[in-house]
Amino acid sequence: MxxxxxxxxxxxxxxxxxxxxxxxxxxxxxxxxxxxxxxxxxxxxxxxxxxxxxxxxxxxxxxxxxxxxxxxxxxxxxxxxxxxxxxxxxxxxxxxxxxxxxxxxxxxxxxxxxxxxxxxxxxxxxxxxxxxxxxxxxxxxxxxxxxxxxxxxxxxxxxxxxxxxxxxxxxxxxxxxxxxxxxxxxxxxxxxxxxxxxxxxxxxxxxxxxxxRWNFDTADTAMLFQHFADAEAECERIVSAAPEDAAGRAILMAQPAYDQAIKASHLFNLLDARGVISVTERADYIRRVRALTKKCADLFMQTPLAEIAP
Amino acid sequence: MPDLLIELFSEEIPARMQPKARADLKKLVTDGLVEAGLTYAGAGAFSTPRRLALSVEGLDAASKPVREERKGPRADAPEKALEGFLRSTGLTKDQLELRDEKKGQVYFAVIERPGRPAAEIVAEVLEKTIRDFPWPKSMRWGSGTLRWVRPLHSILCILSDEAGAEVVPLEVDGIVSGDTTRGHRFMAPDAFSVTNFEDYAAKLRRAKVMLDTGEREAAIEQEAANLAFARGLEIVEDTGLLAEVAGLVEWPVPLMGAIEARFLTLPPEVLQTSMKEHQKFFSARNPKTGRIEGFVTVANIEATDDGETILAGNQRVLAARLSDGLFFWENDLREAKAGMTDWAEGLKSVTFHNKLGSQADRVARIAALAREIAPMVGADPDQAARAAELAKLDLRSSMVGEFPELQGVMGRYYALEAGEPEAVADAARDHYSPLGPSDDVPTAPVSVAVALADKIDTLTGFWAIDEKPTGSKDPFALRRAALGVIRLVLQNNLKLELQRITSASLVIKASADSFKDTVAYQEALGQRSSTYAKRVEKAVRRILTGDFDPNITQTNDWEKTIASQQEDPSTRVDEMLFYMVVQRHLEINGSAIDLLSFLHDRLKVYLRDQGIRHDIIDAVLAQPGNDDLVLVVNRAKALNDMLATEDGQNLTQGLKRAGNILGQAEEKDGVEYSFGADPKFAETDAERALFAALDSAEPAIKAATASEDFPAAMSAIAGLRAPIDAFFEAVQVNTDNQIVRRNRLNLLSRIREAGRQIADFTKVEG
CATH class of the missing domain: 3.30.930.10 (Bira Bifunctional Protein; Domain 2)
Known part of the structure; x- marks a missing residue:
């Protein structure tokens, strides 16, 4: 180079x-x-x-x-x-x-x-x-x-x-x-x-x-809806997990949870491109993704990265 | 007398916020100075994208010393009282004076506040101004806590007089004041110091910054006009855009470009809107053809190549935008030619309001109502209904999707393309009008019919679902719709019974569900039945002509009554359905009446702006026929004119006096005096003269009001002023002779009645 x-x-x-x-x-x-x-x-x-x-x-x-x-x-x-x-x-x-x-x-x-x-x-x-x-x-x-x-x-x-x-x-x-x-x-x-x-x-x-072609015509919307629900559920599950693992290590999982929020957001965009989200539903999907992001941020704020560097 | 110069230098301030920021800076600083005891000769505020500046001339060098005396407690008062006094004055006991007063010795506090130097006061005032500045939106940056519209970089604050300039020391969140600033971001970025306002403005100019917004506007306007003129074009005036562009540049350099020939088929409104919204370009028009053929963009720099690169770049962006525009326009024209059925279908899926159905539902209501209003405003009913059906279709076009502000304008083009007559196409464009209070009001009959139907449907719809404006909240712009109705009616001099029209509009809305369901039900049973549309139409006609018995549904067994009246089973169903809707409509009739009073409230505001007092309008609104706004306004204007005369003033007093005496007597006697005054019981000339005056005035008033010649009615009643005055002067109404008293009271009732023909004078103030 x-x-x-x-x-x-x-x-x-x-x-x-x-x-x-x-x-x-x-x-x-x-x-x-x-x-x-x-x-x-x-x-x-x-x-x-x-x-x-x-x-x-x-x-x-x-x-x-x-x-x-x-x-x-x-x-x-x-x-x-x-x-x-x-x-x-x-x-x-x-x-x-x-x-x-x-x-x-x-x-x-x-x-x-x-x-x-x-x-x-x-x-x-x-x-x-x-x-x-x-x-x-x-x-x-x-x-x-x-x-x-x-x-x-x-x-x-x-x-x-x-x-x-x-x-x-x-x-x-x-x-x-x-x-x-x-x-x-x-x-x-x-x-x-x-x-x-x-x-x-x-x-x-x-x-x-x-x-x-895939975005507009082909993507399986039933599957995308399911994936959205899965990502949402997984995100919720991660943020509400116990703060310590089986070995007693205190590890909050803000970043894996945030991955799920990102996933949900992209799935929403795909569904939107397929034209299967109505105007009123749109606002609700956006609200759901925002709620996920908020939970991830809440968790992140409790992690060492959200403190002043040692 | 020093001069003060302040400059707050920041990253780019939004153009739209600059005018208010200038005014706020001037007000906050000068108010603060005055409050602290400094006077000044004059002040001026300035803004560019990167600076807010204030020049204050002839400021006091220091505030005057202030001596204040405050009386405290008596010497023998409890210790607590003295402690309180010391606390409130901030003094110690030995600083107080004891003076002899009548009631004994009293403590006095003499507080002397020495004059303070201007610099000290300026520093305080400016710091407070910066910290409390009322930006519509402000932000933090870096690690600081200070809020400003965008990061604030430096504060210039100097006091200058013949001896020279001195920096007013202050520090706000780490930003220390000084006497330096910077010029144009790219052409003269270095810092320089200044000594006073003239020096500041002159050095800025050398550093490629034009400080005064007005000067920048003028420079843009003139240079743009010159550039256009050289090409045989003229600039389309746009003061809003001019103000915005002047707030985006420190050194305006207008550059002229041409629009490629392939885009010239676009409607001028599209070119203008696209260039203005996306690029902040001024449009240049060919005065001969009215077409937009060029543009002026305003750069913020004298570029090395005379702006060739800049212009080429702008032209490129414009071409991309207009290619989109052309694509939309050509697609839309194809759809228009095909009859716009896809758009009509599309309106079904656009929700207008979740309780008021889709845009398609709304269009159907407006069309039904426009058809009924048409004959009242001299329009062809079919054309009005057709125009209403077309009017909202452009909302589905690509062009309006891109530029919502072109709704209506595009509708007209597409209607013409679809082969509709001019009157229909014009209505598609004009039915939104009037929007603002100074907007033109449509006058073409078809446009008027659709414009009225559109607004009345909006009003009755939101009234029916109880979404009325409250206080400052009016999310559906219903006040604007009401004002639109008022202006359409008044400026076209339309005599309309608005109460019936709003009732008809409510029936159209209310009938939707009942008729739809029943027709479907009857069809399911294999019965023949008139169509849904026919039923709505018939119901609306009956409401508009008053061809129904409003009391029939008041009884519990009204259904039986109707059943017994109608022999034919199919007519019976129709009749029952009609009254079911009427009942529904009557249930919400409360809201219809309310709507009229809402229109009346807006009318009061409208007429108040034209100098007619609210009490006069109240007096007139109490009269019958108050849903005919033309009648109301003519009456109010005539009354207003009469009350401005001395006769009118005195007549009002006389009418009120007559009304009061009569009212008291009627209450006491428990009867209403309304008939039978006879001149043969008159005892005085004044009484006889009043009889004679009433004999001639009454028919004149009656005839004049019947023909709605209110000025004539007013002059007829004004003629009663002298006889009424003379009557009260000469006659005691309540005499012992009961016959004479009754006769006089009955005479007073003729006065009251004459007044009632005109207005409710009890509501007139003064």
Whole structure:
């Protein structure tokens, strides 16, 4: 792997990612890997949701594959995908120069704020399923939203003390703009001069078609409903388990429980894409997922990670 | 006299919050200064996305010393009283003075508060202002506890006079005040210090920050107009967007772009809404064709390439958005051409309210009601019903799904595409109007019929399920709907019996279940029966024409009564069903009457804004026919005009006096004096003159009110003022002669009756 050349513009999708990784690594973040579960956004990664709770300082950055079944367009829409990548940065407490660090990251991927029009436009963030909200902006570059910038105020109903600063980049959209590509499937994924040049479409077009069909037409809804109920039940079971195991070790299982909440959330998204959840039921499903997240957070708050570091 | 300059420098403040923040900063700081004893000559507040600033000119250098004397307990008072006094004044016993008063020696506290320097006061006031600032939404950041709209980075606070500037020292949550600020985030990011407001504004300008919002707005407006003019276009005025954009930039740089030809087939409303909502672009219109052909985006930077990259980027985003728009539009047109049956079907699955059924149910009710209202407003009933059926279909279109604010506007396009006549299509667009109090009111008959039916159905529906507005809570915007009805009626001068129309609307709603079930039941039994729609229609007609006996269902065995009246079994069923619905409707009739009084309340608010007193409206509403709002308003206006004259004022007094005397006598005697006054028992000229005046006024008033010529009625009754005054001047009503007394009381009753023809004068104040 060659290191990114910061002097020239990026030439491919992975170059944009590598430069962001490099920038945030130099800015002091732990570069994590994606969470190994299906999530709708990088925020669901426990590195954001759970780690933003409690007093312990934290700084992490990672790419998170995100799934939005309803956004599938069989790979035909130039901008919409049911599977895409988010770049997520989470720093607690939010440093006073977070905006500057962010703007430096844009410079790192070749967007010079003196040649572009970079703006912070009010956009308050809220996640009903996570019981979380924050204030911040969507960042516009030449009229296009390239990132979401949020100061978390509450997560799972808990006031954030200290406050985490969260940045989310929609990687495909951002890279398409930097690279001047009109259709996501045409975007070079690796260096176009490589012996085997690959486009985004080479890698994902067929997957988008297959998943679009499955998401919209084929997924077994009876089974999905059952899985939702199973995940919900398992989550409840884990959070209400005895605080000590058979050997007398005090271990609360907040993270396994949270996995089940994530699962339930994704199952809800799949059911939604199948069009089998009515408007009134929707609110109820969201409430149920939020209740699970809340219980996981309650448990997490009793674990050592929610205390000041020793 | 020093000047004060404050700047609160933060991360980007939402544009929509800036105007109020400027006003709040000015008010909180200047109020605080004044309260602490500092006066000032003038103050001005400013905002950009990154700063809130306040300049206060001619501030006192220090507050004046204050001397306050407070009288305490007597020298011989219990120790406790003295202790309390010392506590409340904060003094010790030896600091008190003993003075000789009449009742003996008394303790006095003389508290001298020395003047305080302005800096000390400013520091206190500003810290309190920052901590208590009323942001609509505020946040914490980092590890701090301070709340601000977004992270606060620095506080500039200086007092300056001829001698120079001095920083007012203060610290809020670790942020220490100073005399420095920064310019434009990208073009001039370095810190610099300032000495006073002029210096501040000038240095900011050099650092690419235009401090004054008004100046930024003007600069945007002018440059946008110039750019458009150069291309033969004009900017579509939008003050809301202008204010927002001015709050998003510190250094506005308008850039003009063209809309690609392939998007020009989109309706102008779509182009405008899409560009405004998503991109905050101004629309540029071709004045010859009325089409939107260009846009102006406002950048916040003088870019190295004259904005070429920025414009290209914006154009690209716009193209993506408008491609979506075009896709929606073309899909929608296809559906419109096909008759919009899918959309009609779709409305069945959209819940309007869980107790009021789906949007499709609602559309059926509105159509039934619009058909009945149509002849009263000069519209064709079929067209009105058709328009009502179409009016909500665009809610299922992709375009309205994307831009809900285009509801109605799109409905018109789709109705035209479906081959509907203009009047029907216009009604689809205009039936939501009027929304706001200054919104245009539809005048085309079909639009009026559907607009009224839409609003009345909403009102009666929510009344029937007891979801009325309370206090400040009006989640279904029922006050707005009521005002809409009032304005539609008044501005189109429609003489409508609203009571019957709201009853009809309730019957349409109430009949749904009964008729539906019965028709199904009869069909199941293999019996022939009139259709559901026919039954509703017939029932509504009977309500509207009053063709039914409202008392029949009051008895316990009304069903038997009807059964005995109708020989033919099928007519009997129909008749029983009708009265079942009427009974239902009568059960909720309480709510119908209530609805009229709700409309009356909104009418009072509406007329009060037009300068008509609430007591005058009350006096008029007590008259019969009060559900005819045109009649009510004409009467109220005429009465209002008359009461503004001296004759009117005195007449009211006379009428009231007559009413009081009569009322007391009637109570005492236990009879009602209402008939039989005879001039032959008149003893004085004043009495005879009043007889004569009433003889001529009564028919005039009657004729004038019958023809609803209220100004004439008012002048007829105003003519009674002098004779009534003269009568009370000359005559004692309650004399010993019972014949004369009765005669006079009966004469007074003619006065009362004349007044009652006009209004209930007992309700008129003063």
């Amino acid at each position: 060659t290191s990114p050349r910061n002097d020239a513009k990026p030439r491919c999708f992975q170059d944009v990612i590598l430069r962001l990784q490099d920038h945030w690594a130099k800015s002091g973040c732990a570069i994590l890997q994606p969470y190994d579960m299906e999530v709708g956004a990088g925020t669901f990664h426990p590195a954001t949701t759970l780690r933003s709770l409690g007093p312990r300082p934290w700084a992490a950055a990672y790419v998170q594959p995100s799934r939005r079944p309803t956004d599938g367009r069989y790979g035909e829409n130039p901008n919409r995908l049911q599977h895409y990548y988010q770049y997520q940065v989470i720093i607690k407490p939010s440093p006073p120069n977070l905006q500057d660090l962010y703007l430096d990251s844009l410079r790192a991927i070749g967007l010079d704020p003196l040649a572009h029009d970079v703006r912070f436009v009010e956009d308050d963030w809220e996640s009903p399923t996570l019981g979380a909200w924050g204030l911040g902006w969507e960042v516009w570059c030449d009229g296009m939203e390239v990132s979401q910038f949020t100061y978390f105020q509450q997560v799972a109903g808990y006031d954030c003390h200290p406050v985490s600063g969260e940045l989310t980049y929609g990687l495909e959209r951002l890279a398409m703009y930097v690279l001047g590509v009109e259709h996501v499937m045409d975007m070079p994924f690796n260096d176009p001069d490589s012996p085997i040049p690959l486009t985004y479409g080479d890698i994902f077009r067929q997957a988008e078609q297959e998943y679009s």
